[in-house]
Amino acid sequence: MWIFITLFAAGCQSIRTAYQNTLAREAGFLHATMSRSLYGLPLVSLYLAVCWYLFGGVSVDNNPRFFVAASVCAIAQMMATYFMLRAFQSGSFALGTLLAKTEAVLAALIGLPLLHYTLTIGSWVGIFLGVLGAVVMSVKWQNIKRAHKDISLLLGLASGFCFAVTSVAASMASHSFSGSLITSAGVTLWYVLAMQSLILCGLQIYRSRDLLAPFKNELALSCKVGVLSSLGSIGWFTGFALVNPALVKTLGQIEIIGTLYYSKVRFAEKLTKQQWIGGALIVMSVILVVTSTVK
Template sequence: MWIFITLFAAACQSVRTAHQNTLARESGFLHATMARSLYALPLVAAYLLVCILVFGSVSLPTGSIFFIVASVCALAQIMATYFMLRVFQSGSFALGTLLAKTEAVLAALIGLPLLHYGLSAMAWWGIAFGVFGALVMSIKWKNLANVHQDASLMFGLGSGLCFAITSVMASMASHSLKGSIMTSAGVTLLYVLLLQSGILCALQIVKTRNLCAPFKQNTGLSFKVGMLSGLGSIGWFTAFSLVNPAMVKTLGQLEILGTLYYSKYRFSERITARQWFGGAMIVISVILVTAATV
């Protein structure tokens, strides 16, 4: 089931990222980052209510582990989204999305000591192929000696690291709750979005000195970003709760197919033979990871 949930989440995220790139250009990074959480709240709240009615409620464990881990998840996702949008400004839409895909191997490494998930040799090969494919698509090898000076690369890798932390923390937070795993994922997601919305709305209000600023800028596009983000996040957080987040993120590399489409036809960016080759490697990685779990 996690495979279908992940494919759905990846499809939603591909479209959402394209809209969010446009929103960032028109309304700024802060509003574009905020829109993905604030405008997703109604949908996620309704989803959680359905989960409670269908699968039952959950209870908090003793102590504050859930709130600590879920808060780290929320903050990491804010930074990941901000870094990715910065790459869009300094590089390209395709570059930003592709570099963020290093999250798969980072999630595997971070998750080993925290989640105690094991991976087969085939799964590790699949993750390695996926990350190498993303780097092949994004790095100009003739400039490799000066790659550390490339702001796009730094922001992209930072985004990948923060997304990896997000996925691992989301899994830990969901598993810290007692009850249905579906409801647990919904509770975690709602808490994360509430915290993110509060922080980002406060920042935007302070910056603009207008209490209504979060609801006045590009409302139609903000609503699209929020709804797509909500649908995608429901899929991601549920999948993180079911299997190793590294496996989820590797399968989610198929989002790159949508990235190439939007990069070429929506933002008129040229797709090189090197990028197509890297894309093929990512598809191979997805096949290997999927085969390792069936």
């Protein structure tokens, strides 16, 4: 089930990222970061109510593990989104954004001492192939000597690290409950979005001195970002609760293939040999991860 959930999440994220990039240009980084949480919260609230009814409720002991993990998740995701949007504007879109895909390897490494999951050799190979494929597709080798001076490189890596922390923290928070994992993931997501909304709305109101500021900029576009983000987050958080977050993020690399299709094949643009090689590595990584985990 996690495979289909992850593919759905990746598809939603691919479309949402394009809208969010436009929103950042029109309304600024802060509003674009805030819109994914504030405008997605109503749909997630409805989803949580349905999960609670269908799968049953959950309970958490006095152990503060959930609140610590979920709060870290919320802050890390805000930072990851901000770094990603800054990478969009840095002048090297592909290098910055695709290097954020290092989150799969980072999630595996961060998760080793924190989670109880283990990875097979095939899964490890698949994770590294996925990251390698993303880098091969994005890096312009003639500029590689100047890559360390490219701010998008640092922003992309920072985004990947923060997204990796988000994945691991979300998994830890979801496993802090007793009850259905589906409902647990929904509760974690709701808490994360609520906390992000309070922080980011507060910042926007403080900066603009206007209580209605979060609702005045690009309302229709903000709603699109929020809805797509909430749908994608439902898929991601559910996947994180079911299996190792590193596997979920590796399978999610398939969204790059979809992006490549729309930007190259559908619009009759020529594919380079480098892009073919990178795409093949990503497909291989997905196959390895799936075959290593599905018996």
